[in-house]
Amino acid sequence: MPRTETVSEGLDLKGTFKRLLANRNYHEGVIAQMFYVGAQIMCWTFIIHYGTEVFVQLGMTEQAAEAKSQMMNIYAMIIFCLSRFICTFLLKYINPSKLLMLLAAGGMFFTVLTIFLDGVAGVYALVGISACMSLMFPTIYGIALTDTGDDAKLGAAGLIMAIVGGTFLPMAQASIIDMNTIFDSFSATKASFVLPLLCFVVIAIYGKRSQQVN
Structure with a gap:
């Protein structure tokens, strides 16, 4: 949370909303956060679903x-946790907005591989996305929340x-995914990861646009 110099007795809700809505960096951040959470859950x-489809094709039973x-x-969650320590260290040397843009670009790269690679390689690419998230x-x-001052109290919400x-x-x-296949033969499960791909595009754009603030 940003440090504020003054302590207000109450929230000026109308004024706070007005300032936050006028703050491009803030409201674009809310949008980027929405797409990030969506990408992570997806x-x-x-x-x-993805792994089951791949491993069944390789001869395993469904169970x-x-x-x-x-x-x-x-494994993806373990990589996620380990990568957080690494990325936190990198923040000492890389601008936060630039690091966000690079991580989003990495997420885009691994997602494209997830969509187009066959077999276990696609599964590994999907696991690798967690390092970027x-x-x-x-x-x-x-x-x-940069430079939002006391408005950060409501902005955080x-x-x-x-x-x-x-x-x-x-x-x-x-x-x-429920479509099973698209374009006659392409796996709908693989194709569905175009949505996380679009999420990372949004995040990368925000990282680029917010560099002038940081």
Whole structure:
């Protein structure tokens, strides 16, 4: 949370809302946070569907494929935690907005591989996305609240409410997966990861646009 020099007795809700809405860096940060949460939920939820489809094609039973996919999900979370320490260290040397843009670019790269690579390679690419997501939430949070002063009290609530992206975006991805195949033969599960890809594009754009603030 940003440090504020003054302590106000109460919140000027009307004035705070007006200032926050006029603050491009803030409201774009809320949007980026919404897409980030959506991407994280999608990548962690549907790794089970993705992995099961791949491992069944490689000859596993559906039960064994689901079990292995769940392990891949655990590996993704472990990588997420380890990467957070690494990225936090990098913040000492790299501008937060630039690091966010680079992480989003990495997420885009791994997501494209997830969509187009066949077999286990695609599963590994999906797991690798977690390394790029590790520091996105707190980085977007901090960037969006830069120079908001006492308005950060209410602004922080808006950034937390952005987790709504974790509801409708996974539902949209599930609708694509239910199609089974698209364009006659392409896996709908693989194609559905175009939604996380678009999320990372939004985050990368925010990282680029917010560099002038940081």
